[in-house]
Amino acid sequence: MSYQINLELVKKSRLNKGLTQQQMADMLGLDSKSSYSKRENGDTNFKSNEVPALAEILGLEIDFKNFFSKTLRKKKLSAKRKEAAK
Numbered sequence: 508m509s510y511q512i513n514l515e516l517v518k519k520s521r522l523n524k525g526l527t528q529q530q531m532a533d534m535l536g537l538d539s540k541s542s543y544s545k546r547e548n549g550d551t552n553f554k555s556n557e558v559p560a561l562a563e564i565l566g567l568e569i570d571f572k573n574f575f576s577k578t579l580r581k582k583k584l585s586a587k588r589k590e591a592a593k
Contacts, residue, residue, distance in 0.1 A: 510575040512558070514549050520565040521547070534564050 521531060532543035535557050545551040553561060562569045569575075 510571065512553055512561075513574055513576045514547060516567070516573060517561065517565065518547055520567055524565065526564075531564065535560055 521528075527540075528543045528547065529540040531547075532538070532540050535543065537543050542551075546553050546557075558569065561567075562574065567574055
């Protein structure tokens with residue numbers, strides 16, 4: 508099991524504060540709106556050095572109850588293990 512940033516909470520908090528994705532990108536020092544959008548949509552992970560700033564901008568506490576959500580990781584089978592399973 509691993510933890511992932513609660514992206515629904517991030518988006519909801521951003522919208523509640525009336526911030527655009529471009530404004531978020533600017534405040535986090537990202538290259539473009541697209542860079543932020545990819546993070547908020549889960550296509551790219553937020554970098555560890557961006558998390559404290561993200562939480563501060565959105566007025567969120569970094570905790571494992573709300574800010575992060577649990578995810579189950581699927582283990583990748585190695586090619587040898589896949590072949591042996593046949």
